[in-house]
Amino acid sequence: MIVPVDGDEPRVDAPPWPRRGRDDATVTGPAAPGASPAAPGASPAAFEATPAAPEATSDLGLGEESRRAAAPSSIPPSPIPPSLHARFEDFHLLGRGGMGVVYRARDLRLGRRVAIKLLSAGAQIDGSFLREARSQARLRHENVCEVHEAGVADHVPFLVMRCIDGPSLQDARGDLTLEEKVRVARAIAAALHEAHRLGLVHRDVKPSNVMLERGTDGAYRPYLMDFGIAREAGESGPTLTGALLGTPAYMAPEQAAGRVHALDRRTDVYGLGATLYALLAGRPPFTGGTVMDVLRQVLEADAPPLRTLDRDIPQDLEAVVMRCLEKQPGARYESARALGEDLQRFLDGDPVLARRASLGRRLARHARRHRAAVAGAAALLLTALVVAGLLVRGQRAAAEQANLARELGETVKEMELFLRAAHAMPLHDVERERDVVRARLGAVEARMATAGEVGRGPGEYALGRGLLALQEPRAALDHLRAAERAGYRSPGLDHAAGVALSELYRRALEETRRIRDPAQREARIAALEAEYKAPAVRHLRAALGGAGEAPAHGAIEAPAYVEGLLAFAEGRHDEALERAREAFAAAPWLHEAKKLEGDVLFALGSRHRHDAAAFDFDRMKGYFDPAAEAYRIAAEHGRSDPSVHAAACELWTQTMNAAGKRGDSMRPSFERARAACERALEASPRSPEALVKLAWVHNCFAWWAASGMQPGEDAEAALRAATARAEAALERSPDDAFARYVAAAVARARAYHADMLGRDQREDLERAIQGYEAALQREPDFAWALAELCSVHAELGRHDSLHGRDPSRSFERAGARCDQVLALDPGLDGARTSRLVTGVYEAEHLVRAGRSPEEAVQRTHRVIEAMHQKDPSWGWAPYWRVWLDHALALHALDAGADPGPALARVRASALEVAPDATAFPESLRAMLAVLEARAGVARGEDPSPSIRIAREALDRQIAVAPWDVSDRLQRAEVELLAYRWSAQRGRPDAARLDAALAVLDPLLGGQRADGGQRADPRFPALLAEIHEARAAHRADRGGDAAADIAEGLRHADAALGLHPRFDRALVAQGGLWLLRAAAAPGAAARREAARRGVAALEAALLANPLRARTEGARLAEARRLAGQAPDPAAP
Structure with missing residues (x-):
């Protein structure tokens, strides 16, 4: 009942994204003239001659005369396909270009504003349009413009995208502060990193391809546009034959030279650096009168340092930008992620990495281009020597750290393989192998101490990886974060941190089901997303971003598995399933991938389980059955992995509870849940979680059995097993709120069952109260504990009432x-x-x-x-x-x-x-029939029809639960009522009394093991009433009533021993003493018996004053026989 239920989210099949720049089709803002891109395969000269829109040419770096020459003639907008009017209304032209036009419109179906891009007649439908759709279909990021749909309407291809209410970065750059410009660049770096992770290179990053929209906090949110010329790394096709696509002023040198096979993520790093340069300086890095002039500068010249154009630009920021603009890709930032991190350092006020490396590169570049001047500059040589010395020292430390990282990385890999082999062995206690790993981790700590500061990062990383292999995510995360603080970075660290955070998020999310206040629950989930989910996603994305880099000790073994974890964390369940299956197919030894498949299916099925908003057993099983199969396969490969068995235990526990709620037998799923938990415990006997989970399984089953809702089950045996498991779990985890709750819940089940059997439940009720209070001390908003504590207090009040x-x-x-x-x-x-x-x-x-x-x-x-x-x-x-x-x-x-x-x-x-009498609850039917019968007797009307209904209903109840004391007591009272009606009519039917005793007879054989009577005082009090009626009947007929009198008094004494002021027992006792007085052989014995009768009847009237109406006459008779003066106040 702990597995988190994810909310249903509408899925949008991956549509293409809008483009901007080459064809200048803006998504918002004023309408702009169109522009025509270079045709695929065109030469640089052809590119130069291609007309361009004024807005588009504004970021080309061309002079005003060249831009005017490039402006096209006016082209009327393309007609809107008629079929689109059925879906959209209120069309307004936003922009147009050589590739098509963009309209703003209103989506009639969803009631939202959208932007619709229509391709112009003759556009290459199977070229850039399909490429754009395919590229952006794979890319989902908060800083990439969302596309809702792609298709063809009346033979016109179209894209439906988000309508961004704001200007382009090109238009808004004069309104942004320096910090806002840097934040925009950092956000675009994150979007590019996601594209690069998917193998896409944008190739046209520039200010006009970034749109801005104000958020609710007033800050701009940037959106990267135009993936029309994006290509997958290594993709072949027409544009890879030398075509020059992009914007010259923002092109990387390798792109300007037409070396298309050399284009990679660092090409986009250059483009983003050029964009930030333009934002800060007010002009691109290179300007010229013609496109060819700009291209020549891109290839041959260095961009003017930013501070030569604006001395107010911070040196650190200049260093970041100029590193992006290095001619050689290897001298730039290695990835957009690395660029974004350095921009964040600048924003945080920390030193940037670019400054520490920029001097050497500038010297080397200067030396290559000005050899003569360098040869005569001795001072510069001295500086170079100093720098070289510093570099050598740094390289030595770096080499030492790299060697240590390799050494510890091999140790980590050995530990992981050792535990993987242990998990693959037949089911056994893996704590022995875990102890070996813990000893190795101790050696790692010793090695860290020997290495000093240089060993802190690699050592903490190794400890974190080892603890994660031990399935201790909390401790693992602490060490991995320590490694980060020490400056250690690797895809392996990001992978391990992402896995640890994902597991902690899953566990914590499951616990939120105990919080019933929606606002508090949502606040807690939001806090968990910030604490665990968001950093997990960030780390997993980073791990994937580095997965394709050169192999190292931190390389990712199965990228598809990491992609599956990421998709699962982000709620993309279909993709998570696909990646998990792909990972297992590629690496069948990776049973974690199969477990991930089961986890995703379990999360989907949990939306429909018994404690969900809408319980649907069949839909739940539609997911749970394949999840169980996935866990089974995972367990075949990881036979001694406790986590796999624990996951299967949770699934079968929820299946068991759903079966109980549906009215099915819980036994099959209980056995599977119990067996899975026991396997988890056998694999890890020290695991407190496995013990608590096993106790919870037994508690759930015992509760349903003890409540009588699982006919045929031995409730006593189920409760004994649950008690033993709960005590073991509590002993292992005394400070765990859930362990306290489970122990209290088992005590509550015992108390409930004891009451049904007529046994004393007070001790178990008090234990349950103590347990719930202890759980709430540790978790005050634990709603299950609060609700059940309320129930237990109510039961204790009822128990106290029944016992005086x-x-x-x-x-x-x-x-x-x-x-x-x-x-x-x-x-x-x-x-x-x-x-x-x-x-x-x-x-x-x-x-x-x-x-x-x-x-x-x-x-x-x-x-x-x-x-x-x-x-x-x-x-x-x-x-x-x-x-x-x-x-x-x-x-x-x-x-x-x-x-x-x-x-x-x-x-x-x-x-x-129940308007339909056939659906009326039997217990309620019997209760109302008895009430109708009593009312009939009070009015002197024949109660026989109501008595018949009550008999039939109670007989059906007793047939289902023969041990339920309440049903048998009520059934016997029906017979006693029938006898009293027959006696009232003057034809007493003593067979009714025999029938009443027959109903209660099985309870007489169910005495407590200590020999005492059942603890419900109503049981012996009713027996006393029946024996009183039978004794009176026999006495009236001159028979011997002594045996019934003695038996009745014995039962009355038993009832009063449980409840000293129980009026029913006192009235029966008084009547029995009167019968004995009437039959006494001597005056003394008669007075003594009558005196006792007086005492009992007076006590009955004191306990319940309403008894004076029915017992006043007998009390007067008792006083007369006892020789006492009548009470003047007596009725």
Whole structure:
């Protein structure tokens, strides 16, 4: 019941994304003239001659005259395909170019504004359009413009994309502060890194291809546009034959030279650096009168240092930009991610990495281009020597760290392979192998101490990887973060941190199911997403970004598995399943991939399980069955991996609970859940989680069995097993809130079952209260514990009432706890039930005491109305009104008043509960029939029809649960009522008394093991009443009533031993003493028996003043026989 349920999110099949720049089709803003791109395969001269729109040419770096010459003639916008008018309305032209036009429109179906891009007639549909669609279909990032749909309408290709309400970066650059410009560049770097991770190179990063939109916080959010010329790394095709595509002023040298096979992620690093240069300097790195002039500078010249154009630009920021603009790709940042991190360092006020490396590169570049000047500059030589010395020192430290990293990396790999081999062995205790690994980790710590500061990063990383292999994600994450703080970086570290964070997020998310307040739960989930999910996604993306780099000790073994983890974390379940299956197919020894498949399917199925908003057993099983199969296969390959068996245990536990709620047998899924948990425990006997999980499995099964909802199950055996498991879990994890809760829940189940058997439940109720309170001390918003604590306090109040104690304090505590949990979640069914049960128990207590329950009933009616107002779909109000008005009717009968009004309300509410009599609950049917029979007897009407209905309903109940004391007591009372009606008519039917005793006889054989009577005082009190009636019947006929009198008095004494002021037992006792007095052979014996009868009847009237109406005459007779003066106040 702990596995997190993910919310349903609409899926959007990957559509293409809008382009901007080459054809200048803007997504928002004023309409702009079109532009025509270079045709694929065109030469640089052809590129130079191609017309371009004014806005597009503004970032080409051309002079004004050249831009005017490049401007095209006016081209009318393309007509809108008629079929699009059925889907969209309110079209407004935003921009047009050689490739097509862009309109703003309103989507009629979804009621949102969109931008629609239409390709011009003759556009190459199977070329750039399809390439754009395919490229961006794979790319999803918060800083890339979202595309909703792609298709062809009336033979015109179109894209439907998000309508961005803001300017381009080109247009807005004068309005941005320096910090805003850097933040925009950092965000675009993150978007490019995601594209590079997927193998896409943008190749046209420039200010006009970035759109800006104000967020709710007032800050700009940038969106990268135009993937129309993006290509996959290594992709072949027409544009890879030498075509020059892009914007000259922002082209990397290798792109300007037409070396298309050399284009990679560093090409986009250059483009982003050139973009940031233009934002800071107000012009691109290179400008010229013609395109060829610009291209020559890109290839041959160095961009002017930024601070020569603006002295206010910080040196660190200049260093970052100029490193991006290095001619040689290897001298630039290795990735867009690395560039983004350096920009973040600048924003945080930390030294940037670019500054530490820029001097040597500038000297080397200067020396290559100015050899003569360098030869005569001795000072420069001296500086170079100093720098060289520093570099050598740094290289020596770096080499030492690299060697240590390789050494410890090999140690980590050995540990991981050792544990993988242990997990693959037949099921056994892997703690022995884990101890070996822990010893190796101790050696790693010793090696770290020997290496000093240089060993801190690699050492912490090795410790983190080792602890992760030991399935200790919390400790692993601490060491991995320490490695990061020490400056250590590798794809392996990102992978390990991502896995650890993902597991911690999964565990913590499961625990949020205990928080019932939606606002608190959402706040907690948001906090968990910030603490675990967001950094997990970041690390996993980084790991994938480095997965394709040169092999190292930190390389990723199975990128598809990491992609699956990332997709799962981001809620892309279909993709997660695909990647998990792909990873397992490629690496069948990687059973974690198969487990990931099971985890995803389990999360999907949990949306429909028994504790979900909409329980759907069949849909749940549609996911759970393949999940179980995935876990089975994972367990075949990882036979001694505790985590696989624990996952299977959780799945079968939820299947078991769903079967119970559906009314199916829980035994098959219970056995599977228990077996899986025991395998997890056998593999890791020290695991506190496995012990608690096993205790939870037993508790769930025992609760359903003890509640009588699993016919044929041995509830006693189930409770014994659950108790043993809960005690073991609590001993292992005394400070764990859930372990405390499970122990309390088992005690509650024992108490419930004891009450059904008529045994004393007080000890178990008190243990349950202690356990729930202990759980809540550790987790105050634990809604399950709050709701069940309310229920237990109500049961303790009822127990106290039945045993002559004051229940008011327990009822008050029950109400307070129920109100507390209902304030968190007004729709929690268990808490609502417990709150109303408390009200019914309080009313019944007042009826037993001969006091009016009117105030308590009305108070509970107000609670019902409040619940119904908060949740109009809640349909249980009539059911609870039946119970409350039933209490009012009983009190009216006891007081000799007219029960008619209350009885009429009971009937009306009962019809609301079940208009179809065949669906009426048997327990309620029997209760109402007995009430009708009692009312008939009080009116002198034949109760036989109602008695017949009650008999039949209770017989069906007893057939299902023969051990339930309450059903048997009620069934015997029906026979006693039938006897009293026959006696009232003057034809006493003693067979009814024999029938009553026969119903109770099985309970007489079910005495407690210590030889005492059952602990419910109603049982011996009813036996005393039956024996009193039989003794009176025999005495009236001149028979020997001595045996029945003696047996009746024995049972009356037993009842009063449990409840000294129980009026029913006292009345029976008084009547039995009167019978003995009447049969006494001498005056002394007669007076003594009568005196005892007087004492019992007076005590009965004191306990319940309403008894004076029915027992006043007998009390007067008893006083007469005892030789006592009559009470003047007696009726």
